[in-house]
Amino acid sequence: MKKIINDPSTVVEESLKGMASAHPDLIEVQLDPAVVVRADAPVPGKVAIISGGGAGHEPLHGGFVGRGMLDAACPGHVFTSPTPDQVQAAVQKTDGGAGALLIVKNYTGDVLNFETAAELAEADGVAVRSVVIDDDVAVTDSLYTAGRRGVGGTLLLEKVVGAAAERGADLDGCEALARKVIGQVRSMGLALAAGTVPHAGEPGFTLADDEIELGIGIHGEPGRRRVKIGTADEMVKSLLDPILDDLPFAAGDRVLLFTNGMGGTPLIELYLAHGIAERLLAERGIVVERRLVGPFVTSLEMQGMSLTLLKLDDELVELWDAPVHTAALRWGV
Amino acid sequence: MKKIINDPSTVVEESLKGMASAHPDLIEVQLDPAVVVRADAPVPGKVAIISGGGAGHEPLHGGFVGRGMLDAACPGHVFTSPTPDQVQAAVQKTDGGAGALLIVKNYTGDVLNFETAAELAEADGVAVRSVVIDDDVAVTDSLYTAGRRGVGGTLLLEKVVGAAAERGADLDGCEALARKVIGQVRSMGLALAAGTVPHAGEPGFTLADDEIELGIGIHGEPGRRRVKIGTADEMVKSLLDPILDDLPFAAGDRVLLFTNGMGGTPLIELYLAHGIAERLLAERGIVVERRLVGPFVTSLEMQGMSLTLLKLDDELVELWDAPVHTAALRWGV
Amino acid sequence: MRTAAKVLEEHRDELSRLDREIGDGDHGENMHRGFAALVTAMERDAPDSPGGVLKLVAMTLISKVGGAAGPLYGTAFLRAATAVKDTGELDAPTVAVALRAALDGVVARGKAERGDKTMVDALLPAVLAAESAAERGEDVPALLRAAADAAAEGADSTVLVLARKGRASYLGERSVGHMDPGARSTALLLRTFADVASGHR
Amino acid sequence: MRTAAKVLEEHRDELSRLDREIGDGDHGENMHRGFAALVTAMERDAPDSPGGVLKLVAMTLISKVGGAAGPLYGTAFLRAATAVKDTGELDAPTVAVALRAALDGVVARGKAERGDKTMVDALLPAVLAAESAAERGEDVPALLRAAADAAAEGADSTVLVLARKGRASYLGERSVGHMDPGARSTALLLRTFADVASGHR
Numbered sequence A, B: 001m002k003k004i005i006n007d008p009s010t011v012v013e014e015s016l017k018g019m020a021s022a023h024p025d026l027i028e029v030q031l032d033p034a035v036v037v038r039a040d041a042p043v044p045g046k047v048a049i050i051s052g053g054g055a056g057h058e059p060l061h062g063g064f065v066g067r068g069m070l071d072a073a074c075p076g077h078v079f080t081s082p083t084p085d086q087v088q089a090a091v092q093k094t095d096g097g098a099g100a101l102l103i104v105k106n107y108t109g110d111v112l113n114f115e116t117a118a119e120l121a122e123a124d125g126v127a128v129r130s131v132v133i134d135d136d137v138a139v140t141d142s143l144y145t146a147g148r149r150g151v152g153g154t155l156l157l158e159k160v161v162g163a164a165a166e167r168g169a170d171l172d173g174c175e176a177l178a179r180k181v182i183g184q185v186r187s188m189g190l191a192l193a194a195g196t197v198p199h200a201g202e203p204g205f206t207l208a209d210d211e212i213e214l215g216i217g218i219h220g221e222p223g224r225r226r227v228k229i230g231t232a233d234e235m236v237k238s239l240l241d242p243i244l245d246d247l248p249f250a251a252g253d254r255v256l257l258f259t260n261g262m263g264g265t266p267l268i269e270l271y272l273a274h275g276i277a278e279r280l281l282a283e284r285g286i287v288v289e290r291r292l293v294g295p296f297v298t299s300l301e302m303q304g305m306s307l308t309l310l311k312l313d314d315e316l317v318e319l320w321d322a323p324v325h326t327a328a329l330r331w332g333v
Numbered sequence C, D: 001m002r003t004a005a006k007v008l009e010e011h012r013d014e015l016s017r018l019d020r021e022i023g024d025g026d027h028g029e030n031m032h033r034g035f036a037a038l039v040t041a042m043e044r045d046a047p048d049s050p051g052g053v054l055k056l057v058a059m060t061l062i063s064k065v066g067g068a069a070g071p072l073y074g075t076a077f078l079r080a081a082t083a084v085k086d087t088g089e090l091d092a093p094t095v096a097v098a099l100r101a102a103l104d105g106v107v108a109r110g111k112a113e114r115g116d117k118t119m120v121d122a123l124l125p126a127v128l129a130a131e132s133a134a135e136r137g138e139d140v141p142a143l144l145r146a147a148a149d150a151a152a153e154g155a156d157s158t159v160l161v162l163a164r165k166g167r168a169s170y171l172g173e174r175s176v177g178h179m180d181p182g183a184r185s186t187a188l189l190l191r192t193f194a195d196v197a198s199g200h201r
């Protein structure tokens, strides 16, 4: 394992300190319990949008804290869901009197810890709602598993709901919008090589020189199927087809296409893959109206990518385009 | 070699196509000869700021084409400088009547090809100036080498000069500003693992499990010294000290600190390293007024990082803060 | 509990390795972090009743472990604490009741059934063994040894089944052939409690 | 030139490997790309004079090779084209003059001296050998063979020296022990010209 770190047990804390020093105008970082909060929190009268999850997915979630997106993010240890006291602290620090919406990725640990946190926050007197995002179509037998995982779609959800909250949507409105987005966003990813959790010291899984792992999650957990590596055309198709079939997306649908890097794949490959996805969508008559390309929902230095499709309507386009000012996403301001 | 590509010989072209489809509002991409041009070029009366270099450093340079930064970028093959006809085409497409400034990174190939291009463009009747950036302090014996290389400082140069041109600075003004920036920006990088050029199929160099390469360039060329890997504290110091000693930077200096990822190092490590650099600078009494953290001047999927320090004054701060709207850098708009 | 912390430290790599095979590789680190924090908390201010200790364990695990294991073990210890109330010295029937309460808590939170390849596969047989030991009138050390034996067997049984809960479930068929890390840590904890109660450690 | 393209294709990996050791690993690919484009250009419209061919080579290399090698080889062929003017059949003295012009072009652009570990280390001895062959009154095949031999020796000599120009110079001491890829490609090209002129290929 080769990393630019001092000690596996202090990676998250030291990285948060660095993040705080890099964005003094945007965020405030508290270390125990660990919470990243937007600098002007609490915003009076605004619903607080809070998310969190294991570290190692940067810029998710801390990089999305700021105007027009998240009010706070709770980073757990690497790939480990945060604890309830972190979420409770985030709720307290961002409470503007209009309640809090917790955005939870569907992993057993995240769900259980956020559940406990919601109980604690309610006991503190804050109205709290939770939504669980599960956009990963790689998980097929949801009945016999912990259910689909939350992956790339999380970013889109946070952006859209964050924009609505910034404009004054109330807790009911934010929750309804979140459920709508969750209903129409789908993702799938693949890995060429796994990342290494600092305290594990070894990659999460090992692939032969001609293998890829199809349907990976973002926690270094292996995917569902190991297949021979193909051309970029084939790999992109193997991600896009299950996504399209799942919702399903149909000709004439307006979509946002998000081509995401897993952390160790360079932009030159991501753009190449993005171009293929756009071409395949055009062939199906699906209209790409918005796009995002880059490493935003990562898995340490995993080599690989994911595709996310969100079905758009005028409301979602407007919310996507709304100003956002965070460390990792910024426009209109 | 595992990459999301179809064919090593079409990587750059396909990636450019994907980039074009990802940013239809921002850029126009021409494939033969390959040029990325801002969508609203030529801007009448504006000095055209043009850069270029081998592909594999994305988002450099194509990701910096747009309002407030570059008018055009000329991507060569992976790690291979572009050819004069590309640069000539870029000059023609962006000529707003106020001349063109070519930003050239100091590599023999880039310098020679841009030199020829400048002659061609002058023959076409466009006033052309060139500046060569050589911010890499890792190259010590400049007398006995091709001279210092252009690395991370290139981004800062492009941003600052792009902002000045956008505000109406003339060709003399842009050139003088560029020389000023080049005079006060310094960088150094290290690698934990090299990237692989697609048509080479093998990493540019191979490091043992406990080795890093200190003073790497951005073209997969090995650095000057191979040393045992240390803690993040030690590694950051080994980059920062030569930078500080070189200009030299002194207590009280105002600086922009740019912590750059080489492509395969995740953000969690970059922020960690950034935090260390900020602490070391604070200890020396150097005032970090602006910062940038992320993989911006990369070397394919190389694992590693570089640090760049630019000495600031009010003029440079204002130009750095000025609106920019490109694929990879955006604010104020 | 100090001994439990030591045992978990010794087995940290093993648990993480099991978790790497079918999960995300952090179970050993998570458990170690929780019990290490517990040792610190106990040194600062050790509760004097068994119920107090169990409650402190619960709160520490909930706030330090994270992941799936944190709230699950946390709930288990919390329910056990409630079950023993403020009993001074634990007798065998009370221990059996506490273990049953712990199991109910895990199931209430995690909704796993036996055979889903989770810690339930270790805890449930342990509870059954403890209950019949209590019925037979055995003492606490003997009860805990029976529970630990059953948990170990239960953890072993997870090797052959397909995961239906937690992260390992994403692997489908590929989860077969690996022991569940949470079941293994449950078995380790019960073995430690048995050893301590029997004066072996 | 078709033969040169084939030779460069055969040696593509070797040249890239040399470049990987002390540069950025693209020299073989660069040269191959340039000469492959040249073959296409010649098929479309082959100039009928030696000067015309040399000029086409120059323009193609300049616009297709990129890197340091593109403008350097481009300039070399351009200067050679100018030197032979519109001569119909090349005699030995003209070839020697053309080679000298090529060398001057490379040095004018690249400012490398002998011993800097560049293509100059192959081209300069080749020019000297060609000039003395011309003086001795040898014919074109013999002159080119002498030039090719000298270039090969010159390329070999780059192994032992420290690079002072181009990408390899960043390596300092570590560049010693590796042959310069540009010197190697110069030697390969001259060997090919000699073979073709001698009717060997």
Ligand SMILES: Nc1ncnc2c1ncn2[C@@H]1O[C@H](COP(=O)(O)OP(=O)(O)O)[C@@H](O)[C@H]1O
Residues within 6 Å of the ligand: A079, A080, A081, A108, A109, A110, C019, C023, C024, C025, C026, C027, C030, C031, C066, C067, C068, C069, C070, C072, C106, C109, C110, C111, C112, C117, C118, C119, C120, C165, C166, C167, C180, C181, C182, C183
């Ligand atoms: N729904 C559930 N019910 C009971 N136990 C579960 C459940 N989900 C997961 N577990 C247990 O948690 C263990 C994993 O814990 P850990 O690795 O610490 O958390 P995470 O999976 O979040 O990384 C599994 O081995 C399993 O025994």
Ligand SMILES: Nc1ncnc2c1ncn2[C@@H]1O[C@H](COP(=O)(O)OP(=O)(O)O)[C@@H](O)[C@H]1O
Residues within 6 Å of the ligand: B079, B080, B081, B108, B109, B110, D019, D023, D024, D025, D026, D027, D030, D031, D066, D067, D068, D069, D070, D072, D106, D109, D110, D111, D112, D117, D118, D119, D120, D165, D166, D167, D180, D181, D182, D183
């Ligand atoms: N200044 C120079 N003068 C003469 N030859 C040079 C000079 N710089 C580089 N070269 C030659 O160019 C070769 C490298 O070419 P190539 O790999 O195609 O370009 P790049 O170095 O830009 O990747 C070197 O091996 C060397 O022979």
Ligand SMILES: [Mg+2]
Residues within 6 Å of the ligand: A054, A079, A080, A081, A109, C024, C026, C067, C068
């Ligand atoms: Mg985990």
Ligand SMILES: [Mg+2]
Residues within 6 Å of the ligand: B054, B079, B080, B081, B109, D024, D026, D067, D068
């Ligand atoms: Mg090159």
Ligand SMILES: [Mg+2]
Residues within 6 Å of the ligand: C019, C023, C024, C025, C026, C027, C067, C167
């Ligand atoms: Mg785990």
Ligand SMILES: [Mg+2]
Residues within 6 Å of the ligand: D019, D023, D024, D025, D026, D027, D067, D167
């Ligand atoms: Mg080269």
